[in-house]
Amino acid sequence: LKMKFLEWAPVMTISALKGQRVDRLLPLALRANEARNRRVPTSQLNTFLERVMASGRAPTSVTPVKGGQSRLHVQYMTQSSVRPPTFIVFTAGGRPGLHFSFERFLQNRIREEFDFFATPLRLIERHRKDRRK
Template sequence: YAHESGRSLIILVNKWDLITTGEKRAISQARAARIQDSKRPQDQKLYIQRLRNSLKFLNYAPVLFISAATGKNVDKIFPLLEEVARERRKRIGTGEMNRFLKKVDFERASVPMRQRVKILYLTQSNVAPPTFILFTDRAVKLHFSYQRFLENQIRDAFGFVGTPIWIKNRARD
């Protein structure tokens, strides 16, 4: 719901102090996942990978492992909230966006040839959440993979950590 309404988001994983070494957690009768000592960085990465796989639409949300009982990493919540709030209000100028567009390799976007559009320019029309208007040569609905590709490219170049990005398409007048 937060994603659809354009709200920024941080994923907090609580009770991290209760994860124990070598404990088996049964997901179902048929399969069980062995969880190593998840206090190690490589196990946190594995947990994040599993989390990202189940919440693919929230790949922009930072993940913070905390323990409310022991206070571990609780002091990092508010600085992270402030960073996400800054990112939500970030504005990128049209000139900078157009320089960015020249660098993007749209051939890598896996979009059928007949659904490709010629991108004329890109501008940020709003903040909170960051909203971009993509001006194209014709009025067509962008293929979801094209839109996702462009969103990922914008994130790689400009950040926008913890906040959804909205991209709207408009045809040239």
């Protein structure tokens, strides 16, 4: 069974009747809870964001947005809350509205870099029309 919206969630088969792998469940739940409460400093997020945008795997000059492509500039990112971890991505120029594929790309990179195991991540875009800070 494949669920695109839950690709980050681990799947474990257990049997309470036979007691198979039940002892592995609590450590996974504790690790997921730790990730759900993790806070990443803004400085680390922005260093990460610069590295990701410069890697060539992320679009830099033309960014996918809803309804096509745009010269959207991703300025910086900060974490606004935990439970679930919520990140605000500040953008400028172009049309607002990060494309779902770009959002998923960022979520996957954040998940890998900061070990957000088995927890949903939220991305919120804050857009300003001009590129001035």
